[in-house]
Amino acid sequence: MKKIGIIGIGYIGLVIVLGLVDFGNQVICLDIDDEKIEQLRKGISPIKEKDIDELLRRNIEKNRIKFTKDIQELISNSEIIFICVNTPPKEDGSVDLSQVISVSESLAKNLKDKKIIAIKSTIPIGTLEKINQIFENYGKKKNQDFEIAFIPEFLREGNAVYDFYNPSRIVIGAENPETIEELKKLFSPLNAPFIITSPNAAILIKYASNAFLAMRISFINEIANIAERFGIDIQEVIEGMKYDKRIGKDYLQPGIGFGGPCLGKDLMGLIKMAEKQGYQPNLLISILEKNEHQIRQIIYKIKSFLGEFLDGQIIRVLGLTFKPDTNDVRNSLALRITKVLKNDGAKIKASDPLGMEEAKKEINDVEYCDNPYDVAQDSNCLVILTGWKEFKELDFLKIKRVMKAPIIIDGVNLLDPQIIKNMGFIYKGVGRQ
Numbered sequence: 245m246k247k248i249g250i251i252g253i254g255y256i257g258l259v260i261v262l263g264l265v266d267f268g269n270q271v272i273c274l275d276i277d278d279e280k281i282e283q284l285r286k287g288i289s290p291i292k293e294k295d296i297d298e299l300l301r302r303n304i305e306k307n308r309i310k311f312t313k314d315i316q317e318l319i320s321n322s323e324i325i326f327i328c329v330n331t332p333p334k335e336d337g338s339v340d341l342s343q344v345i346s347v348s349e350s351l352a353k354n355l356k357d358k359k360i361i362a363i364k365s366t367i368p369i370g371t372l373e374k375i376n377q378i379f380e381n382y383g384k385k386k387n388q389d390f391e392i393a394f395i396p397e398f399l400r401e402g403n404a405v406y407d408f409y410n411p412s413r414i415v416i417g418a419e420n421p422e423t424i425e426e427l428k429k430l431f432s433p434l435n436a437p438f439i440i441t442s443p444n445a446a447i448l449i450k451y452a453s454n455a456f457l458a459m460r461i462s463f464i465n466e467i468a469n470i471a472e473r474f475g476i477d478i479q480e481v482i483e484g485m486k487y488d489k490r491i492g493k494d495y496l497q498p499g500i501g502f503g504g505p506c507l508g509k510d511l512m513g514l515i516k517m518a519e520k521q522g523y524q525p526n527l528l529i530s531i532l533e534k535n536e537h538q539i540r541q542i543i544y545k546i547k548s549f550l551g552e553f554l555d556g557q558i559i560r561v562l563g564l565t566f567k568p569d570t571n572d573v574r575n576s577l578a579l580r581i582t583k584v585l586k587n588d589g590a591k592i593k594a595s596d597p598l599g600m601e602e603a604k605k606e607i608n609d610v611e612y613c614d615n616p617y618d619v620a621q622d623s624n625c626l627v628i629l630t631g632w633k634e635f636k637e638l639d640f641l642k643i644k645r646v647m648k649a650p651i652i653i654d655g656v657n658l659l660d661p662q663i664i665k666n667m668g669f670i671y672k673g674v675g676r677q
C-alpha cells in the first residue's frame with residue numbers, strides 16, 4: 245500500500261484515482277474546480293464512462309478517497325504525486341503548459357521531504373527540464389528532495405476504465421533505479437509489460453503513438469475517398485486488409501476525421517516540437533491536412549443533395565460527441581460540422597445519448613432532443629456524425645415515415661447501405677455508395 249497524491253481530477257486523473265484506490269493504495273486528490281470536487285464527493289462522476297459510476301460510488305461510500313484543496317495536506321499524505329492536469333493546445337498549436345507549470349510551482353514551494361513526482365499529462369520534450377528548474381529555483385535538489393518521472397497515459401475515452409485495467413504496456417520514463425522500482429511496484433497489479441526508458445524517450449513514445457493512430461485514420465479516409473470514386477465499398481477493402489498481422493484492424497474505420505481532446509492536439513504538438521528544432525515534419529503535416537480535407541468532404545456530400553446554400557434547410561444530426569460511449573465533446577468534429585451547417589443557414593435539431601449537456605455549452609442555438617425520432621421529424625436530411633450503437637438500433641422505417649426527404653448521410657459508416665437503401669432511403673456513407 246502506497247500513499248498517493250493526484251493533482252487534476254479530470255478524465256485521466258479520475259480513472260487513475262479509482263484504479264489506484266482499487267489496488268489498495270491510500271489516495272488523496274486535489275483539483276482547482278470546486279464544483280467538480282463537490283460532485284465527486286457525492287459520488288457523481290463528471291465524465292460518463294462504462295463502469296465509472298459504480299467504481300466511484302463504491303469507493304466514496306467506503307470513504308476510500310480523500311479530497312483536499314490544500315497542497316500541503318496532499319504533499320504530506322503522499323509518497324508519490326501524480327500530475328494529471330491538462331495540456332491544451334495554444335492558438336498556434338503549441339502546447340499550453342500553464343497548468344503543469346502552476347502545479348509544479350506550488351509543489352516546489354511546499355515540498356518538505358523527498359517525493360516522486362509522476363507526470364501523466366502529455367508534455368512536450370523540454371518540459372521536464374523546465375520542471376526541474378522550477379524545483380531548483382525553490383532550493384530543492386534532484387535525487388535528494390524530488391525525483392521526476394514521465395508515465396504516458398494511453399487509455400481511450402469510451403473504454404477508459406477497461407483500458408486502465410488492461411493496458412498494452414506501462415511506459416516509465418525515469419532515470420533513478422529506486423524511482424523506477426517504486427513505480428513498477430505501484431502498477432504491478434496490472435498484467436502488462438514495463439517499458440523503461442529515458443524520460444524524453446517516454447515523451448516521444450506518447451506523441452509518436454498518437455501521431456501513428458492519427459495517420460491510420462487519415463490513411464483509411466484517403467483510401468475510402470478513392471474507393472468511393474470507383475464505386476468500391478471501403479468496408480470490403482478493410483475486411484481484406486485487417487487480417488494482415490502487419491496492418492491489424494484498429495483505427496482503420498473511415499469517417500469524418502479524427503477529433504477529441506488528444507489526437508489532433510498531440511499531432512500538432514509534435515509538429516511544433518520538430519519545427520522548433522528546425523525540422524519540417526512533412527508527413528505529420530499532411531496527416532493534419534488530410535483530416536481537414538475529410539471534414540470538408542461531408543459538408544460537400546450534404547450540399548450535393550441540398551444545394552450550395554443551406555438557408556432554411558432542415559438538417560438533423562445524430563451524434564455530437566467525438567466518439568461513442570463518452571460525453572466528451574472537446575474538439576469534437578461532429579460538433580464542428582454541426583456548427584458549419586448551422587452557420588450556413590440550416591435549421592438543426594440534434595441528439596446524442598450522452599453528449600448533449602456538454603454540447604449545449606458549445607452551441608446553444610441548436611435544438612437538442614432526447615428522442616432521435618423527434619429529431620428526424622420533417623427533416624430534409626439526416627446526418628450521422630458519431631457511431632453510437634443506439635443509433636444503429638433505431639427503427640429506420642419509423643424514421644423514414646417522419647422525414648420530409650429520405651436522405652441519410654452516414655459520416656461514420658454506421659449503417660448497412662443495402663438494408664437502408666432497401667427501405668427506400670437515399671444513402672451516402674464514406675467510401676461506400
Ligand SMILES: NC(=O)c1ccc[n+]([C@@H]2O[C@H](COP(=O)([O-])OP(=O)(O)OC[C@H]3O[C@@H](n4cnc5c(N)ncnc54)[C@H](O)[C@@H]3O)[C@@H](O)[C@H]2O)c1
Pocket residue numbers: 251252253254255256257274275276277280328329330331343346347364365366367397398399400401505506
Ligand atoms: N483524455 C484522454 O483521453 C487522455 C488520454 C491520454 C493522455 N491525456 C493527457 O492527460 C492530461 C489530462 O487530460 P484530461 O483529458 O484528463 O484533462 P481534463 O481537462 O479532463 O482534466 C484536467 C483537470 O485538472 C484540473 N486542474 C487544472 N489546473 C489545476 C491546478 N492548478 N491544480 C489542480 N487541478 C487543476 C482541472 O480542473 C481538471 O479537472 C492531458 O495532458 C492529456 O493530453 C488525456
